Amino acid sequence: MIKNTLFLRALKGETVDRPPVWMMRQAGRYLPEFIALREKYDFFTRCQTPELASEITVQPIRRYGMDAAILFSDILVIPQAMNIEVEMKPDFGPYLPNPVRDQKGVDAVIVPDVDEALGYVMDAIKMTKDKLEDEVPLIGFAGSPWTILCYVVQGQGSKNFDLVKKFCFTEPAAAHQLLQKITDTTIAYLKAKVAAGVDALQVFDSWGGMLSPADYQEFSWTYINQIIEALKDDAPVIVFGKGCWFALGDMAKSNAAALGVDWTCSPKTARELTGGQITLQGNFDPSRLLSPPAEIKRLVHEMIREFGKDRYIVNLGHGILPYINLDHAKAFIDAVKEYES
């Protein structure tokens, strides 16, 4: 049994002495021990080598003792497994040389056998569970189908993902077919992850906030909700939609165990929009870790008071920035551990 149960209890809505804490991208570039590995191995080697992925996953836990680990991986392993070429270009980000932009392209996309195509992820989970020795729970994650579609159609990051929207607005049937293929793959993938040992799941909708509420419903939420419904009996599912404040009300009525919130939504507004019952996770502005440590601690305590200590998981409102000072990250984690209501 897992020793530190704070995170899983918060997901169930149980009363806790203090809220649990972890940080999105906690296994990442602000850690010197991560940078040491990055200098030796390229991005997909790190993802695809269970020894490396598991090591990177436990690095932040060893250093700071967060209340949950999250498997080091990338949302783009899904299109890769669907036979879509994905490159990770240094100083540029993801690049997909053959984006899918028409019906013919959609027809060519496969729904893979995930154990075969993504077996390396399951091996990394098993190895990570061994290394964690049941100290803290392990989170597995996937991108939302809309967010994956964004990369698959645009072919790279974008200010507005206009080519994706053009595809959705002019060839909606083809777009929905592709979204369904991504959803089916993601469901099988997350089920395999749970079977391999993860204790909770998070779906990242990084680009949902690019859509109007009506388009979000049609092109993103429908598919996220399929994932929640398929996984709800396997593991608690956290949904984080960056910029998706407008959808929090619908999300709160779903079977998601918790909802991520970004920093543009105040704790009070987030509680109001979600009806006050569901567990919320967030929402410290990642740039606020640039503040002096004493100020970070003050702001974290204020945030906990505003969300309330129960039904709450302390986190950032997006991934930690690459160059955050180690002492500032420590101040964030320590502030939660020192919290007394």
Added chain:
Amino acid sequence: MIKNTLFLRALKGETVDRPPVWMMRQAGRYLPEFIALREKYDFFTRCQTPELASEITVQPIRRYGMDAAILFSDILVIPQAMNIEVEMKPDFGPYLPNPVRDQKGVDAVIVPDVDEALGYVMDAIKMTKDKLEDEVPLIGFAGSPWTILCYVVQGQGSKNFDLVKKFCFTEPAAAHQLLQKITDTTIAYLKAKVAAGVDALQVFDSWGGMLSPADYQEFSWTYINQIIEALKDDAPVIVFGKGCWFALGDMAKSNAAALGVDWTCSPKTARELTGGQITLQGNFDPSRLLSPPAEIKRLVHEMIREFGKDRYIVNLGHGILPYINLDHAKAFIDAVKEYES
């Protein structure tokens, strides 16, 4: 007197037969007549030559007959006038080679005599008013002090404007001094614009949505409100904060004449957040102009019904995309003109 009074009446909250319509960046790259001028003259030449700026301003009015013109210019003429070098790099955007990042830099920034430093804008306004022959009102604009600060400190566009936030969070006194200098310059600039003949003003807070509600209050809204208070008796002031849904409630209590809304906020939510009395402007997803024209018209009519025809100005939720088909832009404008309640 101005013949087409729809826009000014909507700003006053008067009852109209149909809402007025204009498009953010309507004087821009989707127009072949604009591209023809762009091929001959570089960006700041176009801004600084009254003949060119006025010509570009009236181009979309001639083609589509919007209910308001907006002076062709750029928000970065303000830092330029404050002795901060600004370049506009093709395929890159604004680039400020000497960003301001410390107290010494702030001390060196001047508050200019706007008639001297920005006289070319006032000349462009007078020339545009002549060309418009009182057919439609003319809007003058400025960036919000926070948005100008973003460029002045970061030195270029950014996904998160982390260097600006670092400056605000670690040297708040210096940041506030610089924000005040920008605000003072902007107030003098907008007063001169009104004296030169513009009929309404819009403040663009393009990057306000990067801030938490508390930080927005401190680093953006305070200064926008100073501008509103200084200009409210000179001309109606429209405030458009992209991604600033969380501040709409406070904005509605100010002396702004109208509030811009982006497409992530539904008309119903926008009305609820603003109390239902203030004029709203927006909020068609610019990417929705990629939809077929018949679909654009259907969506525009739906949007007008949802906002209501009164206290409403039809617009996009952000600037028009550069490659929008002329017929699609026409469908957007025509849909409003054809609207029957």
